[in-house]
Structure formats: structure tokens, C-alpha cells
Amino acid sequence: MSVDIKMLAKNLNLSISTISRALRDSYEISDVTKTRVREMAEKLNYHPNPYASSLRKHKSMTIAVVIPEITNNFFALAINGIEYVAQEKNYHVLIYLTHENIKKEIGFANHLQNGRVDGIMISLSSETNNYDHLIELKSKGVPIVFFDRICESIESSYITTDDYESGFAATEHLISCGCKKIAYLDLSRYLSISNKRMLGYMSALEKHHISIDERLVMRFTNNNAENEELISKMLTGPNRPDGIFASVEKLAIASYNVCERLKIKIPEQLKIISFSNLEISSLLSPSLTTITQPAYEIGKQAALQLFRYLEKKNMMNVHEKIILKSTLIPRGSTRA
Amino acid sequence: MSVDIKMLAKNLNLSISTISRALRDSYEISDVTKTRVREMAEKLNYHPNPYASSLRKHKSMTIAVVIPEITNNFFALAINGIEYVAQEKNYHVLIYLTHENIKKEIGFANHLQNGRVDGIMISLSSETNNYDHLIELKSKGVPIVFFDRICESIESSYITTDDYESGFAATEHLISCGCKKIAYLDLSRYLSISNKRMLGYMSALEKHHISIDERLVMRFTNNNAENEELISKMLTGPNRPDGIFASVEKLAIASYNVCERLKIKIPEQLKIISFSNLEISSLLSPSLTTITQPAYEIGKQAALQLFRYLEKKNMMNVHEKIILKSTLIPRGSTRA
């Protein structure tokens, strides 16, 4: 079928091993044969079979990215950063979407024990409250780098942002704009980033002597319609907030939609701040005050750390914990 | 190192071939041994080596998606659709980003001749004006499905949208809103979708007896700053348009940004319509009139067609050409 190393050998009257070595630029091969081999390979349009190579070398030249969703600017940007590094290293990147479903995450983790990839980068699903699948994966020797939605109870490298500080800053920003009743909207009660943001939120309230109303700390699902319903109830109910701090972009969008329907004026009646990587936050009506994470850089750093694992096996036990800063960008949705 | 089929065989006092067949549920194996094998595999946490399997079977269980960029809602949604189908079929998906660079596209195409994937789905880069790399790839027997930015001169399946009609409708919509001088903004002079949209644009102008001003048919690059500069020049120059038809979301965003800087009022002074899959078009200020493509469905259909190729080799010569409809959603940016 396809031209293989054996055919090259035959055409050049050389042995298979010589061909292999010549192509890999081995010192054992003379320069003249190297160029002969290379030219013949070029001429016959030879492409080494990656699966044969991977089988023999126990190296797949492939990494996996496991993320909750891709229709989210944060993750799209992160993948961009990851893919940039992967291209540099001549690696291939497999994408797995959990859709915030822990069962899928477990399925992927278990599957990836088989050597298909040399390492994985993962951002946990919002449902993930047990890490056995990842512990087992790691125990199999698969390097794991967590990014953004990290898992602190597993000893491994991660890269995330200053979520507590950002949560604090976001809340304080709302307070400084005059908010007295601030709701915190989140996807998960499990994720460490969620909890850190919430802690920041609570600390800020405490600092400013605002009592915490548990009814204003709300969790949502992956179902947009349901989410808007819930937000709608909150905004029409008895203890309606005057400020919203959304932990995820989509919850801010949902809030905007609800406000439009309910004719609630932002920022006059309700101020909104949100974690977001929407490049058009400034074009929204009103423009959205955001906390923006360095998503591309997170992806890039995560990939670089994964390659640090891959390139030196003695690095397998030296983990890096990187925390980048997010930036708060005040815009119209929190104008006092 | 890892538990392999040989170890299973030893533990069960069976031959390797029996294990292999039992795991693949072959009719040649009795039910009792099948369950014995399965239980032992479970117990030992056996995971078959995919590379050994792929090498032997000449099947990678992997498909490639080659796209220009991922930070674009259209492509993110398309990937979502693709990944959905791939998960159903137990396939793996590799992602390659060309960043609108034909050299990268050629590099990927050449590389993918090596059998790493069973088929590829591609949306051309805006620079791609020569298809030799894809022709060669196809001649190697790699099934190709084009989506959105298709290549009509290669006989293969594709799935795209009614670009001519949409271009016509978009332009006519602007005209019906009172526009007399309409600019057409695009990324590429090569892509078939670009040219169809442009033809639709021109036909609509013609139908309404508006002469075509070549200076208002503009091509942009992947560089946002440069693009805004160009748009800015156009909007301050002598033959400033009163309507913009953007072929790509990012050019509409750029136009919004420029208008904000130049204090040009949308839609009073300038109306804008754009191809876009932004789910928040309605929340922009003003809300953006869009032509929205069924991106998720495009990805899904493309993947389904690819699997039609893969599942029956005699399908390799029956190509499907699917054209889905986009929908024009009038919003604030074209209010008369």
C-alpha cells in the first residue's frame, strides 16, 4: 500500500536499520548515506507510520486536553495557547469535552490510561467532587497538568488565577458602586475556583459589614433556560439583589437576558460584574464590567509545564503551582 | 510495565489469540471463556494498547479537524457538533489550527498522509488559493469532508450554507433599511464562500440599481489592529458608506469598535449586518443584525458524512453536497 521503510531500504540497497537511523540523524550513519536516504525518502514521498513508531518507542507525541466546554471564550483561548506550544513541539492535541458531566470526565480519564497520550491537561467539570479517576490516571504514570479548574488535593502541577483576590475585588467593586445586596452566581459547589471566589466574596462583604444572605449564593446548571428561570425568580422575589457577581460568563449573559425581559435597568437597578473573556464586553449594552483571566497565557503555561514533565522524566516529581493575575475592568454595568 | 494481553493469557491459561477474540466478542469463543476473560481484564484493569491495535488494523480511530481559528463562535460550535458525533462512534479528535495561514495548512495536510487519522474535516484558510496539498492527501486515500469554507474543485463531500442567497438577503436588507452605499467586508479573495457572499451582494445591488463601487469591496487580514485602521480610514474617507455587510463576525466587531472611537452612530449614520454566531448579538449596543449559520449542525453533519466514508469503503466515491440555510435576524444595528 503505502511506501515504508522496507521499500526505502530495497531501493537504496541498505538495511532497514540504517534507513531508520539515517532518518533520525543518528551519529552512526555517514553523511553521504544520510543524504542519499533523505533524498530517496523525499522522492518516494515517505511518511513514517506514527503508530509503529509509537508502539516501539512508547511515546505517542500526543497530548489530551479535557475541558468542560468549548463554546466559552476562556477555553477557546486556552486551547489556542496549548495548540501553539504543541505545534512548536511537534505534538498533536486531542480534545475531549465533558460538557460539565463527571461521568464523561471519568470515562475519558479511564480511557486515557491506555497510552494514547503522553500527558493530559485538564480543567475539571463542575460536577467533579471525587478525584479517584484522576488519582488512578496519575498513578499509571500519565503526567497531568491542571488549569483553571484545578484539583488541589492531587499533588501535580497546576496553573490558575488569583480567584480569592479577584472574588474579593469584584465584590468590593460592587460595594464601592453602592450595592448593598450582592448575589453570587456560580456553576459549582465543588470547584476550588468557585469556592475561592465565593470566599473572596464573603470576605469582602464581611469587611464592609454586610451580612451574608445564603439565599443570594446561588448555583446553576448547564441548562441556560433553567438558569434564566432561576435568575428571573431571584430578581422578582422578595429579597432582590442590587448587585450580581457572576462567576461565569454565561451567567452574566443569562442575567442580561433576564433583565432585558423584565425591563430591569443595568446599572441603575442592578449592577453586574462577571468573570469573562468576551472580547466584546465593551460593546454590550451596557458594557460589562469584567474580571478577565489571561486565558491564552494559562493554556500556554499549562502546556509548557506538561512538556517539562515529558522532556525530563526526573521532573515527574517536581510540580509547579502557578498563579496568574486576573484584571478587573470596570465598565458600564457597574457605573455608580 | 503495564498489563498486556500476554499477561491476561498467562493468568487464564489461555492463548493470546483467544484473549483477543474474547475481548472483541468473537463468535469463535464460548460464552464462559468470554466472561472469564472479561472479568480478568476488569480485575487486572487491562487497557488495550491503541497503537498496537492501530498498527495491525490500519485504523486509527482518530479524525482530524483542521480549522483556521478556534476563538470564533462558529468554529467552536462546529467542533462541538463534531465532537458529539465522534464520542458516539468512540472516535478521537485531533485539532489543528492554521491561523489562516496556508503554509500551516499545507504542513498539516502533508503530515496527515501518514495514517495518523482515518479521515479529516477541514475548513480552508483564507489564504488558500491552491489545493495541491489536499488533492495529494485525498489521492493517498484519506477521506476528506469540507465544511463551510469548502473547496469545490475537489470532488469530495462538503457541507456549507446558502452563501449566495444570504449575501443577497443581507444586502437587500440593508437596502430596504435605506442604505445607498454599502460596503462589503471580507477576509479572503479566494474562499468560495467569500465569493458567493460577494456575488449575492453584487446581485442585490444590481437588482436595486445601485452601482458597484469597487473601493467598497474590502479585504482584511488576521490582524485586528490593521483591520480597524483600514475600517477607520474607510469611515472617514471621501466615499464613506452608510451600510456595512461583514462576511465575518470579527469584522463587524472591528467596525463597532471603530464607530465607538469615531463617535459614529449605529444605526443612524451607519447600519451593520454580519455573518455571526455570537449568542449575545442581541445584547450588543446596538444589538447586531446577523446572518447566523447552523454551526453546530454543520459540524455534526460533516462528522456524520465522514463516518459514512469510514464505515463503508464503497462509499468512498459517493459524495454528498449538503447546503444548509442560514437565517437573517434583524436587530438594532439595521433599524431604519
Place this chain on the structure above:
DNA sequence: TTTATTTACGGAAACGTTTTCGGAAACGTG
């Protein structure tokens, strides 16, 4: 000149599967 070393290459095993071929035992049929 003899011996050690380097250079340049070939043979063959190995990676972990799948599959072809073959065959023994059990079963069914006349």
C-alpha cells in the same frame, strides 16, 4: 607492525495487538 579504537552498517528481536491457518474435540446425521 600489531593492537585498540572508531566508523558505518546489517541482522534480528522487540513493541502489543489482530488475524490467518489449522486442528482437536464435541456434536449431529445417515
Place this chain on the structure above:
DNA sequence: CACGTTTCCGAAAACGTTTCCGTAAATAAA
């Protein structure tokens, strides 16, 4: 009972590489 047919399984080749080992010739060291 003799024969063909299933049923169930094993041996070994094959997939296309990489690498371990060996070695002849060329070169350097003694």
C-alpha cells in the same frame, strides 16, 4: 458406527518501526 459439521481454541505471522547486538573495515595508538 462412520462421517461431516460445528464449536472452540492455539501457533505463528504480520503490522512498520526502533534498538540491541554484532562485526568488517578503516583509522589511530602502541
